[in-house]
Amino acid sequence: MMTNSIITHPENKAVTEIVFVKTIPSLGVFELRPIDLDADIPLLHNWVNREYAVYWGMNGFSIDEVHDSYQKILEKTDVYMGIFNGEISFLLECYNPEEDSIGEYYNVEKGDKGMHILVAPFEKSIPNFTWSIFTVILDFIFCDANNQRVIVEPDARNHKIHLLNKKAGFVFQTILDLPHKKAHLEFCTRKDYYKALQA
Template identity: 30%
Template structure:
């Protein structure tokens, strides 16, 4: 299927909270002992300069320490968000009407800050990142533990399932296949760096056919339709077992 990613950037945003904090997690509290067992990696070896402690969550094998990837569009790297450095840019992207229609985070910078802060202050089950292509920030990604997310209430989750939310920030990078290329790249980064993860998942809005098409072009399969609190979504899955076939 020919894939266009004109709306890939807008259709895979997070499910908004339906009440104060209740949809942020599965209400699973992880003990410090368990967290320490899951911690791996050393931010000092991150390929992009990141502040100590900001290389991403231990629960996700530290995305900030993952090596850059060569893609047909150029060298790509995930860089964990620094809220002071990146807030203005991310808020600007969130106020793009095409993005705001799905992410629902338009408004002053405080809106974007309030969305980022729980992830940055949390236990690492969701890591917000800039997507840097050829040295230029051009996309926003959330790499998250789908099995520890409210999404797991709506599909048969497996341990270490890893989810993706994304938006393409620059209009010039939309509709040219870049989103499809980067979806495959980031899914491969997850599978290469998270050996316990057998599947990468996403839940674009079912109405966003360009986004669904982009996921298909990136090697994801259409698994099911799921009713989430704010949308009917297409559950897209990239399986480790079939990554070389799709």
């Protein structure tokens, strides 16, 4: 069975900037830190303009448009850069559904936390890499006792993410007709996630 070492130290955020660490012995070290708009936007601009990131909704954006978008996103959302063995490898957005338009489409409960994930383009294939990122992110979210359920609303056409969500314990609720996309509304409770890890 895979063992994980998890360290959280939000108190040291100003010193280290790293807010979460998870080590997967067979793979490496994953870290999360808050986004730095000036330093990270050029890399994100590269990612969001690639074909695989079409569902992110920023294909064709200029670097200034990506910067402005994230400046606005940060008003209501916590955005983190994910680091794998020293290399920036994914992005995580965590938001309060009550403060997001998704809250108009379902009954928000206390302890709900929304998330969006974008993985960097692969330089080389690493077995189960995206799944490992998923466990890092869900471990991070659920290490906060206030977070009881994770909400996702991926594009209905994004079949790869639907499979990954199901593997992590997300349960499909309904299809939503959002202004910018047709989406799957899916929930994952803390219990659902830990049960999925044992499967």
